[in-house]
Amino acid sequence: MRVFLPLVALAVTGPIGASAAWATPDTDASEELAAGSPAAEPPAPEFQDPAFGPSYVIESIEVRGNRKTETSLILGELAAVGLHAGDQVGASDGRVEAARFRLLSLGYFLDARLSVGRGAKRGGAVLLVVVEERGTIVINELFLGTSAATAFWGGVDVSETNLVGRGINLGAGFVGSTRPITEGAVRGFGIRGHASVPELHGPGISLSITGLLSDGSELFRVSGSDSDPDPRKFTAVHTRRGGGILGVGKTLSRSLRVYADFREETVSATVPDRMRMLGSGLLVPIDFGVRDGYSRVGSITATAELDRRSDPVLPRSGYRLSASAELATSWLASSYTFGKFMAQGSIYRGLRWGHVLGFHALGGAIIGDAPYFDQFFIGDLNLLMPRRALGLNFSTLPSRNVLGTGIAGHRYDDYAGRLLVEYAIPILRRHGFVYRGDFFVAFGPLALGSSGDFEGRSVSWSTLPLDLTADVGLRLDTYVGVFTISIANALSRSSF
Amino acid sequence: MLRAALAAVCLALWLMSAPDEARAQNGAPLERRTTGLHRHDGVLSASVGLQDLFGPVERQRLTSGFATRVLIRVYLHREGSAEPVAVTFQRSEIVYDIWDEKFRLRIARGAGGSAEFRREVKSAEEAIHESTTFWQFPVAELRRLQPGARYFLAFRADLNPISEELLSDVRRWLVQPARGQRRVGAGDSVFGSFVSIFVNPRIEDSERQVRFLSQTFVEPAR
Numbered sequence: 005m006r007v008f009l010p011l012v013a014l015a016v017t018g019p020i021g022a023s024a025a026w027a028t029p030d031t032d033a034s035e036e037l038a039a040g041s042p043a044a045e046p047p048a049p050e051f052q053d054p055a056f057g058p059s060y061v062i063e064s065i066e067v068r069g070n071r072k073t074e075t076s077l078i079l080g081e082l083a084a085v086g087l088h089a090g091d092q093v094g095a096s097d098g099r100v101e102a103a104r105f106r107l108l109s110l111g112y113f114l115d116a117r118l119s120v121g122r123g124a125k126r127g128g129a130v131l132l133v134v135v136e137e138r139g140t141i142v143i144n145e146l147f148l149g150t151s152a153a154t155a156f157w158g159g160v161d162v163s164e165t166n167l168v169g170r171g172i173n174l175g176a177g178f179v180g181s182t183r184p185i186t187e188g189a190v191r192g193f194g195i196r197g198h199a200s201v202p203e204l205h206g207p208g209i210s211l212s213i214t215g216l217l218s219d220g221s222e223l224f225r226v227s228g229s230d231s232d233p234d235p236r237k238f239t240a241v242h243t244r245r246g247g248g249i250l251g252v253g254k255t256l257s258r259s260l261r262v263y264a265d266f267r268e269e270t271v272s273a274t275v276p277d278r279m280r281m282l283g284s285g286l287l288v289p290i291d292f293g294v295r296d297g298y299s300r301v302g303s304i305t306a307t308a309e310l311d312r313r314s315d316p317v318l319p320r321s322g323y324r325l326s327a328s329a330e331l332a333t334s335w336l337a338s339s340y341t342f343g344k345f346m347a348q349g350s351i352y353r354g355l356r357w358g359h360v361l362g363f364h365a366l367g368g369a370i371i372g373d374a375p376y377f378d379q380f381f382i383g384d385l386n387l388l389m390p391r392r393a394l395g396l397n398f399s400t401l402p403s404r405n406v407l408g409t410g411i412a413g414h415r416y417d418d419y420a421g422r423l424l425v426e427y428a429i430p431i432l433r434r435h436g437f438v439y440r441g442d443f444f445v446a447f448g449p450l451a452l453g454s455s456g457d458f459e460g461r462s463v464s465w466s467t468l469p470l471d472l473t474a475d476v477g478l479r480l481d482t483y484v485g486v487f488t489i490s491i492a493n494a495l496s497r498s499s500f
Numbered sequence: 501m502l503r504a505a506l507a508a509v510c511l512a513l514w515l516m517s518a519p520d521e522a523r524a525q526n527g528a529p530l531e532r533r534t535t536g537l538h539r540h541d542g543v544l545s546a547s548v549g550l551q552d553l554f555g556p557v558e559r560q561r562l563t564s565g566f567a568t569r570v571l572i573r574v575y576l577h578r579e580g581s582a583e584p585v586a587v588t589f590q591r592s593e594i595v596y597d598i599w600d601e602k603f604r605l606r607i608a609r610g611a612g613g614s615a616e617f618r619r620e621v622k623s624a625e626e627a628i629h630e631s632t633t634f635w636q637f638p639v640a641e642l643r644r645l646q647p648g649a650r651y652f653l654a655f656r657a658d659l660n661p662i663s664e665e666l667l668s669d670v671r672r673w674l675v676q677p678a679r680g681q682r683r684v685g686a687g688d689s690v691f692g693s694f695v696s697i698f699v700n701p702r703i704e705d706s707e708r709q710v711r712f713l714s715q716t717f718v719e720p721a722r
Contacts, residue, residue, distance in 0.1 A: 053593070053606065056567070056593060056595065056604070056606050057567060057593075057595030057597070057604055058595070058597045058598075058599070058600070058604075060565070060598070095565060095566055095567055095595035095596075095597075095604075096566075096567040096593065096595060097566075100566050105666060105669070105670060108670055108673060109669070109670070109673040110673075111673055117561070117564070118564070118566060119561075119563075119564035119565055119566065120564070120565035120566070120598055121565075121598065122598050122599065126599055127599065129565065129598065258665075258669060311672070313668070314664070314668050315668060315671050316668075316671055316672045317671070322668075
């Protein structure tokens with residue numbers, strides 16, 4: 005971290021173009037105006053009169069430009085706001101704009117326009133809907149990395165979001181790795197298939213199904229100190245998992261969604277007959293966190309998500325909250341009985357010059373006997389470490405331990421928490437390939453532990469499971485998607 | 501590890517130092533348009549044209565049969581101060597009657613929209629002229645201007661503006677899969693993901709925008 009601080013300072017002092025509302029060449033006010041302060045951009049008063057202009061009877065509806073998307077799907081969106089053949093529509097009718105944005109909300113179109121042409125008799129009209137379809141293949145994630153244990157892992161997750169023009173989302177992801185150099189480890193491979201349909205008219209629920217198959221190794225320490233990442237001081241549990249999740253979702257309001265998921269999975273694990281040798285030479289059993297041989301995981305999960313951010317990519321204000329509860333029990337044919345609870349929240353506050361201050365909090369707890377792959381993993385908390393790819397971990401790197409605590413001994417645990425403060429500065433705003441870009445700095449503490457951590461041990465700073473994490477980089481919103489170029493991304497993909 | 505991190509930082513610095521359009525567009529001065537200024541009955545008024553808010557495509561869309569809205573904001577600034585001395589609006593709505601083949605306009609001026617008038621014109625050019633041309637448009641009461649001080653007007657015109665809330669919804673819909681579906685992976689998470697690739701059209705808070713400044717003027721002694 006110390007290495008990067010001067011670079012961060014250099015970056016902050018670099019030329020920064022503010023997001024301008026106005027820029028004046030010869031006034032001290034130009035910078036203030038450029039920030040788009042509330043004083044400079046007052047909201048305009050409402051100006052709506054649905055009765056203004058002529059009204060027409062819709063004789064028929066024509067849809068053009070939909071080479072791929074089913075016409076019935078588009079007509080269904082118009083019908084949802086009350087626009088059918090035979091209806092009357094006014095020139096300033098609010099349903100017209102509502103229909104346009106409903107069509108855009110499908111995510112299949114770059115643009116959608118409604119117009120009317122003369123009908124067969126005076127006062128009649130043909131409602132014309134012209135859509136411009138967009139590419140609907142989406143790359144959700146790229147998996148790429150190297151570590152001391154695994155020379156290479158890589159993969160991708162891709163979706164087609166408008167399959168056969170019916171709005172079905174079908175996707176697949178895979179990740180593969182070379183064989184980790186740890187004793188007993190095997191080459192990792194994981195594949196995930198997922199399909200979902202958008203909210204159905206009537207019940208208004210979305211349906212999804214996800215299948216996961218993975219074959220890989222999890223690495224557990226057998227010797228050496230907690231901070232020693234040498235993969236030869238680890239042993240491997242060979243784990244094969246196969247199963248799926250059936251989910252339903254419902255949008256309750258424009259910002260509130262709820263989901264329920266039913267999960268069933270079979271697990272086949274080969275647990276090595278190894279113990280851990282402590283520094284004193286004492287041998288202690290290793291908690292591998294999975295049953296030897298065959299076992300099953302069955303659970304139900306309820307999730308609620310409230311998203312009121314001003315923008316999903318580069319938010320300037322608002323907040324996002326999500327909470328989930330997963331319950332696994334023998335009633336659901338699970339060999340493991342546990343409850344997993346998670347809550348996350350982010351809040352953004354716009355500052356002068358368009359700068360943004362964000363606060364992010366995450367907390368989770370597991371009660372019961374969860375398999376290791378359902379526990380909280382240090383790599384999923386610490387931005388500077390490799391995250392799991394399709395549930396597979398390829399690294400033996402311990403947490404960076406900036407604070408000199410006992411965090412290095414924590415990899416999989418039952419309790420997790422993280423707080424992050426983020427400061428973002430808009431540096432790019434242009435018309436073209438890159439729409440907007442933010443330089444951002446984020447840092448904060450994290451904690452990862454289990455209930456038995458302090459049994460028989462005195463509590464001191466060096467035993468607390470705390471660490472700091474941070475990130476510095478650029479977040480770019482471009483024509484082809486969202487890119488994050490950051491130190492954490494670089495470090496997490498080359499974890500030595 | 502260090503090499504990868506340094507590469508990322510170098511790329512970031514290069515992007516930041518590149519002569520980007522942000523500065524060309526945002527840091528560079530806005531266009532100056534000579535604006536007619538009038539002082540009459542204790543009111544400062546302005547005369548200027550904003551017809552370039554309509555390009556050929558927008559002009560063609562005027563005959564869609566559905567309403568086209570124009571919002572023009574005018575700010576009076578004292579030089580050296582960020583807070584505008586006065587802000588005023590003009591809002592216009594244009595609809596084309598496909599059977600009568602004429603344009604109907606509804607125009608309101610001022611923050612409260614009290615001064616509303618309606619008009620019918622025969623051509624798109626006339627409709628654009630009526631909704632985007634200021635002729636002695638009242639900006640501020642003269643008593644709010646200090647004699648001897650320097651001022652300028654800032655104009656912003658928006659075609660079919662959409663609300664901030666709707667804009668945010670549209671962006672969310674484009675980033676996420678179709679309505680109600682969940683995004684797989686962490687593509688929309690704040691941290692962690694390197695990339696999330698999708699066709700991401702730029703959605704503005706209006707379909708077209710024109711911004712410019714008037715010449716700076718000195719308020720004469722009264």
